[in-house]
Amino acid sequence: MTRWSFSLVRRRIKPILIAFFSLIASLNAQELQPSTIAQTLLTSYCIDCHSGPDAEARVDIETLLSTSVSASNPLESNYSTWKTIAQLIQDGVMPPADADVPSEEEKNEFAVWFATELEKVVSKPGPIQVRRLAKHEYRNTLRSLFGFDLEVNIQEAEQTVIEKSLVLKLLPTDPPGKSGFTNDTHANGLSSYSWDQYMYLSDVSTRELFEPQRSNALSELAGEEVTADSLTPATAKKLIRNFIVKARRRDLLDEELSTIHSRLENKKGTALLSAIQLEMQAEILSPRFLFRSTLHSQPSDASSGQAKEPELFVDEFELAERLSYFLWADMPDIELMSLARSGQLRVQLETQIARMLRSPKAKSLANDFGVQWLGLDEINLQVANNPPQLDALRTQPTDFLHYLFTEERPLSELLSSNVTFVNPHTAKYYGRIVSKQLPKYRKQKGIEIENVVNSRVELSSELQRGGILTMPGILAMNRTAILRGTWLLERIMGHHLPEPPPNVPAIPPASPNTAELTFRQRFEQHRSQETCAVCHDKIDPLGFAFENFDDKGKLRKQSKTSLDTSGQLPGGERFRTAEELKRILITTEKETVIKNIVEKTLAYALCRELTVHDVPTVNRITAEMLATEATWEDLFVAIADSLPFQKYCPPAT
């Protein structure tokens, strides 16, 4: 506890530490009255604009203060708002320059108050929360349940794009939740449009299972050779039992089973077939299947009068689900289920994670978690009109992430690595040393360009093109210095940047009058306005590091000396080139980067926005990761082993 909280103080408010200590001294050991400090500052400088029904940015200080006073810790109920406020005040973004601004001393006082309160927060798990499976989770789960993917039945032509998965084609796309990830479906319930699609898919899948071409999947489910025609009542009973256990991701009670079996009693032939199809259809339309955690026992409705625990371990079936949806976005497999059944999963967590990461299903970590975290879908929007090129730029980072995640690579290799993944479309960004490592490739006759799988190649320098920051797809989706700086700050360093003020125009394109000005000088002009400067002082100097890459991600032809790639980090550290920036990010700024990685991964694993009670967990894992040259696998284990992943708070009665 002490270790992380100290590191937190040191990092968060390093620039004002000295002020802090002098302040403590001046208070002369009087008792700090934290909520008074916050109250004074917020009511004197913020409340004018931020109160009532028309509160700016919908932040109502009055409500915030009144709810915080009643809480045991003022930060508890509105942590994300408090966090934003603290950051905006510290960065000088708020109050705006044209308003009354607190003195440095007042700002320091507030920062100290915030850090002190944060230090007092205790680690606590969240409640068990029911949530709907996201679209991609539903697709994977349905496929694992039935043993086949529902596919669109059409003849494919070369160089054309079709969505083969029926589920992905029919279900609407999930918006990201508060956590930033689509598996956070808490705020995104069931619409009647989706429901119609679920009904349709339940019908199609239960019918297809009994078609001749699916006899293997059917036999696998039944545990014996069987076809729709040879189905006997005994086999049907076994089949429905196995199906339901799989669909519910947990064992079912004997009395439930006998009720279901009784409905199949005395039926044969087509009557038996449609009875079992009806059971299956009902099962996969039930919230038990479409939602997660609906069946976890809740002690509040247990009749026993035992004393109420503040936090409990989730049961092993829930743990299996948490693990499999985290690493695979899919239901638990047979091995996880049987470990859960025998109560052995929790003790074998580490070996199971190692096994799961070696499964092809672990590609989900790169394709779902990685893509959403780093916003890689943006590549699709920026590289139009050339699908194979797009595919190459899009699969390079995901293949790279998959390699980091599953081959025990250190966390910091995200930013600096001598391995990358290219195909003939991307090799041209790298030069001969890379292209000669590729296998020979020849197009077939009649094909203009086509998708080609990536090969793993070695780079001569880890820092120059190595790591994710300088992958062509990333540079092409963030075409300008501002976009590159923003992306780096938000996605890699975990800063939260407010929306730009609405009345500020974008950087003007070069005009005859400004032609003599360099790109950088035009940025400087833009930055000279005070309202812009508060953020752009942080953003732009980072983005300039990549000025020697053009808007397509290619190295510019000009000699290196003519390009100014120098800049500085928000903490003030200066660099001259992208390589130096990367070096800083994996050394002096390593903690910032790792902490962000931990936060993002934890939020994805928990499928929810982090709360103030997760802060101790984040800090503890960050410290652990920093203490050793930890790998991504170590991180996944640490998260699966952490309190919010392992435990839950029973609901208040």
Add this chain to the structure above:
Amino acid sequence: MPDSPVRSLRLNRRSLLRGVGASLPLPLLNLMEESSAAAPSTEQPLRFLSLFKPNGVHPPSWNISGGQEYDFRLSPLMKPFAGHKDDVLILDNMGDFGFSSHANSTRRFLSGHHRNTDTASIDQIIADKISGDTSHRSLELTTEGLFTNQIGCSYISYDAKGAPLPRESDPQLVFDRLFRNPIDHAGKRTQLKSVLDRVLDDANSLARRAGTEDRQKLDEYLSVLRSTEKRIATAASSSPRIDFGQLERPPMAANLDEQVEAMLDLICLALWTDSTRCATYMLGNSNSRMIFDFLGIKEQHHYLSHFFRNFSRPNLEALLKISVWHMQKFDSLLTKLKNYREGDGTLLDNTLVLYGSGMGHSDNHTVKRIPIVLAGAKRFLKTGRYVRYSENQQIGRLHLSLMNAFDVDISDYAGSDSPLAGLDGSSYESYQEKPFDSWVSVKGNEIVAQGRIRMSDNLDEAKLFYVDVEGKQPVKIEVSFKDFHQFNLAYHCGTAISVSGTGESRGDQAVITKVTDLKSVHGKLPGTQKG
């Protein structure tokens, strides 16, 4: 079905069975028995159906050589639909562009001009006019995935803002959409109700033991469920329509041919059951990448369609095989439409079919002499004719005429402001060929002839050409690849040439086996015109 509410109940079982190609295991058994009183055809709604052929044509085998309005000989590529010669109206000299990209020519097919990017294509304008209370306003169908390199190649139907309409290509999904909505489906409804009852029980019991926040989510779920039950109840109490429950879902298609046949069946069934009155179907993207392996062809269609730059005998043969298949699908469509009885006529009588491509010459992308064939729509079209206009016509003029046929009140479209005359038999300015003399002279092995050159009617002999001179010995040109290429025989097809060469007489034919000279009578030279 505003005009005749009982019409769709008159399902004729025998006619339905005829509607199904003999080789096809498709749907529809056990529908209702024939009804005695047939309403006259004119009371049936007029439907619009467009079938798009990808990758233009090989003009020497498509174009009609010579020929008059009522006296014409079908070109080799038209032979597959010869059985419907009286049902079709073949238009020639359609399109007035020298050259066009695939994407632009595709847009023009139903939108008049490629720059017409902010209005609907004509199928959508017509659908607005005629859809009435049908359950599906229109169907947009295709066979092939999106060609994202040039997205315009993949769409012919555009909405009122000019945005492409998503297409569907899986016949099973189309069938499900049209005929298997469980809520409108008496048989399915009962099963669905039992499923929902079970699910409702589950959800209720889960909701009882859930915490507050979870209960909210389950309540949301329950309310969606209850509204579905209401929809079922409403559907069950509404007046009975056709029982779609007895239609059989098309099986998985094993190849493109089965897929297309199934889709054509579904289109006809959708029109006949008045589920929709408007459909467009692309047999492929306009630069189709399809590989016709079921015809024994291993190259992409688009590659083969550049028959000049990728010229080889096997490539040309493969291309013509694919083109014949496209024509057979058109034939199959007309046969199916004709097999559905409707009123005192057939479904074809009440359907305006527009078949064609976006471009003419598939190698140089000319947008003149685009293949365009109309069929059906007895009340509007005068079929059994070949109409060759004097000038190259804007496609937009054709579109105006078609929209007017559906009573769409529109007087200019895509830059065209007068409808195309002649479709309904009205007078039009027809193409007048410059007169030329024709003669044949055979002296020993020296053969000289002047007349119109045409390709062999037999597509297996795409290398054979004829010069027909009335009342004279027919001249056949059967030469080596070198001559074929050097004198560009295919280019001159349909026009007057004067040819000299050596050869022999075989039976009543004079056969040139070596060309020494070939001239266009009217001075046409390959490469002088764009396209």
